[in-house]
Amino acid sequence: MSSLQFPISRPSPPAIHLRRSFGTDIRHLRVTACANVRVQAPGTLQTGVSKEVMEAEGRFLVGTYARAPVVFSRGKGCKLYDPDGREYLDLSSGIAVNALGHGDPDWVRAVTEQASTLTHVSNVYYSIPQVELAKSLVASSFADRVFFTNSGTEANEAAIKFARKFQRFTHPDEKQPAAEFISFSNCFHGRTMGALALTSKENYRSPFEPVMPGVTFLEYGNIESATQLIQGRNIAAVFVEPIQGEGGIYSATKEFLYSLRRACDDSGSLLVFDEVQCGLGRTGYLWAHEAYGIVPDIMTLAKPLAGGLPIGAALVTERVASAISYGDHGSTFAGGPLVCKAALAVLEKISRPDFLASVSEKGQHFKELLIKKLGGNSHVRDVRGLGLIIGIELDVSASPLVDACRNSGLLVLTAGKGNVIRLLPPLIISEQELDHAAEILLGCLPALDKDN
DSSP, rough: OOTOOOSSSSHHHHHHHHHHHHHHHHHHHHHHHHOOOTTOOTTTOOOEEEEEEEHHHHSSSSSSOOOOOOOOOEETTTTEOOOOOOEEEEEEEEHHTTTTTTTTTTHHHHHHHHHHOOOOOOSSSOOOHHHHHHHHHHHTOOOOOEEEEEEHHHHHHHHHHHHHHHHHHHHHTTTOOOOOEEEEETOOOOOHHHHHHTOOHHHHGGGGGSSSSEEEEOTOHHHHHHHHHHSSOOOEEEEEOSSSSSTSEEEEEHHHHHHHHHHHHHTEEEEEOOOOTTTTTTTSSSSSSGGTTTOEEEEEEEETTTTTOOOEEEOOOHHHHHTTTTTTSSSSTTTOOHHOOOOOOOOHHSSSSSHHHHHHHHHHHHHHHHHHHHTTTTTTTEEEEEEEEEEEEESOSSSHHHHOOOOOOOEEEEEETTTEEEEOOOTOOHHHHHHHHHHHHHHTHHHHHHOO
């Protein structure tokens, strides 16, 4: 139940407050929306509660988001609904977060049961779900230990600190142990100051400079330049996404990742795989790096791990963990009982071999279908990806197509330089829903000709 939805049985102070704010009884709207799915076509001019919510957002929230003009009040499976009952097929998954879709019964049960038992105690004390989740992550990965955070950018901040501390710990006699980092073109690692320094898009960094110094950006996939710089022995860690999401759905080659692993082993640098977007079943493998047969020293996770609740994690080897002492890092909220119980429900489902196989099969089907239906269009340059992380590269801005799809009841994202359609459906999506999405994309392609 969202913050705009309240029980019907009796009014509550929050419901009364919302009724005053928006001039409508939100409790009544929820009933109307549930009972009248598709009463209006997607893309209809926003009125009523949707309009008032958008106007209020403009008055009360800091303007950091250029939001699409739609308000969502309910979700089920792979569908989202606005307060007026319009239905949308969700191929964005909250930016790769809702891997089990909206309202998965096992996830809801885990969350509600844990919420009624214990929600938060801080990391001053032990809690059972946190330890259980750490055990499950270790059992299903290369890692020996886990550090929990609240987001992907925080997981990368932890990896930065761990890498610096590791170099100092393993080179105690050096006045200036390796402290610099390598990152790559088209990469995205987060928006907090350390992770931002690792993110290649200059327009993300420049308003906040000076950011953390000591980061070198290299061409993604350039083995020679990466190997040469790592061999200089001043690199604390190399950060790389096995598949770049925000950057445009670019996959690393096995040769590239192998060369990074070998160079890091030779020089003592750490290899960090950022799987915040591409990990946890998205590729048809539990971990994206499994497709390459190469393991990191640290892996950062977040988006889908708790199925919509805020969580992140840095998974590390014992060698890295041995450098970390009490007080070196911490978080008040991270790894709380509620989010960890939710994550256990997600991980249990996603890690099943039959579930992962279905992701691979559906992803292959969808990519082949998109190539068949869209590949002949003059604006489509490429269709690429692995599993259910797929990009459609265009020779023009993707925004008109995104808007047209949304107006036709399909939610998709952009990536790259704004010319890539990014498709990140819930991993539970059916082939029939993927077929429907492909038809909408095909029908909306003429929108690319209107503004160009």
